[in-house]
Amino acid sequence: MKPKTNYTKSGDFNIAYQVIGEGSIDILYIPGWVSNIDMMWAEPRLAAFLTRLSLFSRLIIFDKRGTGLSDRSDEYSTMEERMDDINAVLDATNSKKAFLFSHSEGGSVSLLFSLNYPQKTIGVIGFGIFAKRRYSKDYPWAPTDEEREISNKAIEDNWAHGNLDGLKLLVPSLAHDSAFLDWLASYLRSGGSPKAALILHKQSVKIDVTGILGSIKVPTLLLFRKEDLDILVEEGRYLAEHIPNSQLVELNGKDHLFWTGDTYLILAEIEEFVTGIRPNKSEFQSTKQKSSKTGIDLGIVMSENFLYNLKVEEFAKLCGRSLSAFKRDFKNTFNTTPFRWLKAKRLEYAKTLLLESDLNVNQICYESGFKNNSHFIQSFKEKFKFTPNQYKSKSISKIHS
Template sequence: MKPITKYAKNKGINIAYQVVGEGKVDLIFVPGWVSNIDMMWIDSKIGDFLNQLTRFSRLILFDKRGTGLSDRVNPTCTLEERMDDILSVMHAVGSKKTVIFGHSEGGTIASLFAATYPELSISLITFGAFAKRKYSIDYPWAPKPEERKVFYDAIKKEWGNAQKIGLEWIMPSAANDKEYYNWFASYLRSSASPEAALALAVMNTESDITNILNTIKVPSLILHRKDDIDVKFEEAKYLAERISNSKLVELQGNDHCFWVGDSYSVLVEVEEFITGIRPVKKVSQLKNPTVKYLKIDIEETMLNNFQYNLTIEDFAKLCGLSLSVFKRNFSKQFSTTPFRWIKEKRLDYAKKLLLESDLNVNQICYESGFINNSHFIKSFKGKFKLSPNQFRIKHTND
């Protein structure tokens, strides 16, 4: 069962968050480039890892502004403003002090938070993090401008294509698992539109915390896989050399995403760092799978997930069925196709949000599961004979 998603506000920006577990120590996870905190729980790899964290912490998840369930980002937004979203979430959940765990770009933001608010930070953990994302003579591991341009072009032209946007760089151990690659591509699509993903990538490129690393005084754990293709191990060394009271742990593997490859080793280091006790059991002995692929109720699964940008194949997988069996059972149960059912549910949900929320049309588009605003408006008008704005005005005045 997915945790309840709530919202904190930072100067009018809505930041989606979840709280899971009742551990004595607060642990805020700052995700990388893009995320969707609801979708994380659908994948057993990510969900199981997060579940393990709740054994020894009160886990606080959030989508950074610009991604997932949070408001979209202003292109002029600063790294400091994005960092302060963490502060807003802490206030919302009543957290007075926390361990802050950042992955990839999230490690950059987490590091800045630890430097800026040491009184609120118990400790800092990073995985696959970097100090800057733009090549320089004194930081030669970061991508060069021409490399970033290729990446930007791929986002603009091929967003949602797992191969074209470089997933083989961030999770090479899953290179032969086409089904998982396709799922993760759908996760990315549900986390950001092409335009939003590009804006975040550009911001990512401009991130630079090299000048604040020596101001971080809280105990820090720097985790990095030795052969990470996306962010080089030398970048972890760079962080460790400049952050006092830090411990660098070299992990085996080449995956940039901690939940693929040997995720158990990551969990062991995190748990020992936070609790002081090194776990002796394996995750496989402890895990409580977040998705069970046996006798899954189709209607319940569809109702819980229709807002997400999932393919019909994704829904079939969630139900533990082959695509053909899923379509056949769905048609028998609902007397329509999955595509038409999903579209109707999304439009009805959009209607509800127009009447009951103060979200703007663009936000409602993404909240209800659409990824293209013009397609959403056209579909809404096709069903309700009014554009979303016209519908809201009419029923507000009634």
């Protein structure tokens, strides 16, 4: 079952986090580009991977500022602000010291944090991470400015509906699995709006930790798939060459996502690095099979994701059901159709925002999951007999009468 989502303050930003497991050693997972900690648990492979980590640790996961369930931002966040977010989550969970497990774009801040806060860092674990994201003669694996402009344009053109061909490059082992690719596209959209995704993508050009690598003192485990097309294994070799006390493990496979493909060796390397004990494969398979049998609660998934602008087919995938099974189970659970339930749920949320927030009607429309302001106002009036502004004025008058 998905763990409880909590919030902590980092400056003026609310940072969403979850804690899984009760181990004596803490692992803080720092995600890549965008994430959504609630939706992670709707993907069985990812849920099984995180569950396995929590069996030998206390696993802490969070959405960085600007993504997922954390507060959004229209501005670039600095590395210092991102380190502040990590500190805020560690403080909120009473974690004195933790392993930092990072993926892709999350790797640079984990390395920088370990240098600035060695007293809080037991070690760094990086899967498919990089030192910089702008081409130079001494780092030729990063994209050129021309290549970056092409990818920026692809995000602008395809984010709303998902560029499945682009996603296939991230996970070749599941390129044939349309259901997984649809979920991945939905997950990325829930992790960041088109504008937020583009801001974060452009921000990565500014990342360059090459100058600090030689000063890192904590043990570092680097995990790279040899045929990863997104972050090349040569980047892992560069990191291993420049970080003292680092260990590079090159794995077979092409997937840039750590939870797809053959995950046994990845989990085994992490567990041995953290605990000093390497699990045997039979133990791992037993845990994996047990995790995969866990059902996905339709009511929980819907109640926690109704604000996202997803199609009914996408909600079905989040709930681990075919469209027909989803509609059948939905009717049995809520005694109505998904469309009517979503509309009613969003309108109730909008009513709450009208009374308890300072947002204007246009802002409330989009915060409540509606796409069109006039449709929102019309739907609100049909349900509550007043327009949003009339309803708010009437409620305020009652309070002061």
